[in-house]
Amino acid sequence: MMYTGAFICELNPLHNGHEYLLRKMQDSGCIRRIACMSGNFTQRGEPAVFDKFTRTRAALAAGADLVLELPVTYACAGAERFAFGGVYLLQALGIADRLYFGSECGDPALIRRTAAVLGQPEVSELLRCLLSEGITYAAARERAVREISGHEPAAILHQPNDILGTEYCKALMKLQSHIQPFAIQRTAAAHDSTIPTDTFASASYLRRQLYEGKDIDSYIPPSTREIVRSARQQLPAADRQQTIEAAMLYRLRMMSKDSFSALPDISEGLENRLYKAVHTCTSTADILACVKSKRCTMARLRRILMYAFLGITQEDCRSLPQYIRVLGFNRTGQTILRECKKSAALPVVTKAADIASLSEEGRKMFALESRCDDLYALTNHTVSPCGSNYTTKLIVV
Numbered sequence: 430m431m432y433t434g435a436f437i438c439e440l441n442p443l444h445n446g447h448e449y450l451l452r453k454m455q456d457s458g459c460i461r462r463i464a465c466m467s468g469n470f471t472q473r474g475e476p477a478v479f480d481k482f483t484r485t486r487a488a489l490a491a492g493a494d495l496v497l498e499l500p501v502t503y504a505c506a507g508a509e510r511f512a513f514g515g516v517y518l519l520q521a522l523g524i525a526d527r528l529y530f531g532s533e534c535g536d537p538a539l540i541r542r543t544a545a546v547l548g549q550p551e552v553s554e555l556l557r558c559l560l561s562e563g564i565t566y567a568a569a570r571e572r573a574v575r576e577i578s579g580h581e582p583a584a585i586l587h588q589p590n591d592i593l594g595t596e597y598c599k600a601l602m603k604l605q606s607h608i609q610p611f612a613i614q615r616t617a618a619a620h621d622s623t624i625p626t627d628t629f630a631s632a633s634y635l636r637r638q639l640y641e642g643k644d645i646d647s648y649i650p651p652s653t654r655e656i657v658r659s660a661r662q663q664l665p666a667a668d669r670q671q672t673i674e675a676a677m678l679y680r681l682r683m684m685s686k687d688s689f690s691a692l693p694d695i696s697e698g699l700e701n702r703l704y705k706a707v708h709t710c711t712s713t714a715d716i717l718a719c720v721k722s723k724r725c726t727m728a729r730l731r732r733i734l735m736y737a738f739l740g741i742t743q744e745d746c747r748s749l750p751q752y753i754r755v756l757g758f759n760r761t762g763q764t765i766l767r768e769c770k771k772s773a774a775l776p777v778v779t780k781a782a783d784i785a786s787l788s789e790e791g792r793k794m795f796a797l798e799s800r801c802d803d804l805y806a807l808t809n810h811t812v813s814p815c816g817s818n819y820t821t822k823l824i825v826v
Contacts, residue, residue, distance in 0.1 A: 430458060431458055431459075431460045432457075432458050432459045432460070432461075432526040432527050433459065433460070433461040433462075433463065433524050433525050433526050433527075433765070434454040434457075434459030434461070434462050434463070434525065434526065434527045434528075434529055434611075435462070435463040435464070435465060435519045435525040435527070435528055435529070435608075436450060436451075436454070436462075436463075436464060436465070436528070436529045436530060437465045437466075437499070437511075437512065437515030437516070437519075437528070437530070437597070438464055438465070438466050438467070438488075439466065439467045439471050439472065439477070439504075439632070440464070440466055440484045440487060440488055441467070441471055441477045441478055441479075441484070441632050441636065442478055442479060442484065442487070442632065442635055442636070442639070442645075442649065442657065443484065443487040443488060443491055443649065443650070443653055444629070444630060444632060444635055444645075444648050444649050444650075445628050445629050445630075445648055445649060445650060446531070446615070446629055447491060448491050448492065448650040448652075449613075449629075450529060450531060450613055451491055451492040451493065452492070453529070453613045454527075454529050455492070457527075457611065459526075459527065459529075460761075461494050461495075461524075461761055461762075461764075461765055462492060462493050462494050462495075463493065463494065463495045463496075463497065463519070463522070463524070463525055463762075463765070464488045464493040464495070464496045464497070465497045465498075465499055465515045465518055465519055466481070466484065466485070466488065466496055466497065466498060466499060466756065467481075467498075467499050467504035468481045468498050468499065468500075468501055468504055468798065468801070468802070469481050469501075469801060469802055469805035470501055470504060470505050470735060470739065470801060470805065471504060471505065472504065472505065472506065472507070472508075472511055472732075473728065473731060473732075474505065474728070474730075474731030474732040474733075474734060474735040475731070475735070476673070476805055476808050476809070477805075478636050478639055478640075478664070479657075479660045479664075480660075480805065480809070481498065481756060482756065482757070482822060482824055483656065483660045485756040485757040485824045486656050486757070486824050486826075487653040487656050487657070488757070489757055489758070489759055489762075489824065489826045490650070490652040490653050490656060490826070491650050491652055491653055493762075494758065494759055494761040494762040494765065495755070495757075495758045495759075495761075495762035495765050495766070496755070496756040496757045496758070496762075496824070497518060497519075497522070497753055497754060497755060497756065498754040498755075498756050498798075499511075499514055499515055499518065500514060500750055500754075500794060500798060501739065501741070501797065501798055501801045502514075502693075502741060502745050502746045502748070502794075502797070503515070503750070505732055505735055505736065505739070505741070506693070506732070506746070507694070507728075507729065507732070508592050508593050508596045509596050509599070510746070511593075511596070512593055512596030512597045512599070512600050513596070513599075513600040513603070514750060515597075515600075516528065516597055516600035516601055516604060516606065516608070517600070517604065517749060517750055518750050518753055518775075519608060520604050520606045520608060520774075521750070521753060521773060521774040521775040522753060522769060522772070522773055522775075523769065523772030523773050523774060524765055524768060524769060524772055525608050526607075526608065526609065527608060527609050527610075527611050528597055528601065528608050528609070528610050528611065529611045529612075529613055530590065530593060530594045530597055530610070530611075530612060530613065531590045531594075531612075531613055531614075531615045532588075532590050532591055532594050532612035532613060532614055532615065533588035533589075533590055533591050533614070533615055534585060534588070534591055534612070534614070535612055535613070535614025535615075536612065537594075537610055537611060537612040539581065539582065539585060540585060540591060540594045540595050540598055540610070540612055541598045541610065542578075542582055543574065543582040543583075543585040543586070543595045543598075544595045544596075544598035544599040544602060545598075545602065546574055546577060546578045546582050547570070547574065547595065547599060548599065548602065548603075549577065551577055552570075552573045552574060552577050555573040555576060555577065556569055556570055556573045559572055559573055560724075563723055563724055564723060564724070565723060565724055565725075565726055566724075567586070567726070570586060571583050571586040571587070574586060590615060594610070594612055597610055598610050625647075625648060628647055628648060629648065630645075630648040635648055635649075639661060639664060640664070645657070663809075672807070672808055673738075673808045674712065674713055676738065676804075676807065676808070677713055677734060677737070677738045678707075678711075678712075678713065680737060680738050681707040681716070681734070681737055681738075682707060682708070684704075684707070684737060686700060686701065686704050688737075689703050689704050689737070691742045691743055691744070692733055692736050692737055692741075692742065692743065693732075693733070693736050693741060693742070693743050693745075693746045694729055694732060694733050694736070695733065695743075697724060697725075699720070699725060699733075702719075702720050703716070703720055703733070706719040706720050713734060716734070717730050717731065717734075738804070739800070739801050739804060740797075740800065741797070745794075745797060748790055748793075748794060750775065750794075751775065751776075751787065751788060751790050751791035751794045751795075752775050752776045752777070752778045752783075752787055752791050752794070752795070753769075753773060753775050753776070753777045753778065754778045754795075754798075755777060755778065755779045755823065756823070756824060757823055757824030757825065757826070758823075758824075758825060758826075759825070759826045763825075766779070776791065778795075779823060
């Protein structure tokens with residue numbers, strides 16, 4: 430039996446591990462492969478190393494047939510919201526049969542079991558009690574799962590890809606989705622590893638290599654090397670970080686306490702500590718160091734600063750995805766899009782007329798996405814991408 434498979438990703442940048450996942454999808458019977466990809470900003474609270482259309486070209490060259498955009502309010506979020514946004518879009522597309530993801534344990538049954546445990550009321554109640562002790566959300570959740578269901582499911586919550594896999598399964602259960610989860614075991618470089626393994630390297634390692642002007646051809650598929658070579662010629666020099674830093678500090682200094690209170694992920698008086706740090710520190714690194722606590726991780730703080738820079742509020746994050754934005758496709762992907770006219774539960778955006786016909790909430794979400802793309806261009810020292818040619822751009826191969 431032949432299936433349509435999907436995976437949720439950043440491809441920041443696309444590397445041999447991603448190509449391995451795509452091959453595994455094909456080997457397991459997926460004749461069509463869909464990527465649901467972050468746009469120009471990522472979960473780490475940072476701009477993507479290459480713009481979303483460069484990464485779309487790489488995805489199509491490596492074996493994806495259709496690339497969809499994960500809205501920025503989900504792409505820049507923590508694991509739970511990131512996963513839910515991607516699953517929600519794939520469910521709304523109405524085409525995908527399977528959801529594939531990398532996994533340290535490679536045991537989809539255990540990952541599903543852990544996801545089910547997290548949905549139990551007893552875990553939620555214990556989690557609230559543990560959070561009141563002042564420990565991080567991640568540590569409290571792991572401890573709650575261990576006390577309720579034992580060591581094995583709790584151990585899943587130690588590993589970054591297994592955590593994401595658990596969140597994918599949670600979202601599938603919540604949406605009562607027909608999509609089946611499939612875990613592909615990681616066998617090479619670990620997430621965020623600083624040391625490559627043979628021809629496999631982590632995305633964080635490859636980003637550092639790119640910014641330092643070093644060659645990464647050994648760690649990316651041959652089909653994408655020309656795309657990367659061309660894109661890296663436009664890669665901003667080391668002063669990119671200074672550009673982001675100056676723009677972010679300006680934005681933070683202009684914000685009121687009420688503006689900080691309106692940011693996503695703000696709680697426990699964090700807005701007051703941030704407001705004070707912003708007006709006493711002269712770099713984002715100092716702000717992060719000043720505000721970090723046992724309850725508030727560095728990753729969460731980086732995302733909050735990025736929300737501030739992009740002007741994303743709690744209100745923006747209350748909206749479910751309002752449309753399915755297509756970034757690119759090949760001939761097989763074009764066939765999928767034709768089928769989506771009957772199956773999709775959300776509007777599919779491929780041209781300017783589609784934007785005009787969105788609901789008011791959909792147009793508001795698209796306007797936010799376009800503003801973020803404009804700021805991405807600023808951080809890359811490039812011409813602003815705003816305008817109909819960019820907002821309706823498609824990569825077709």
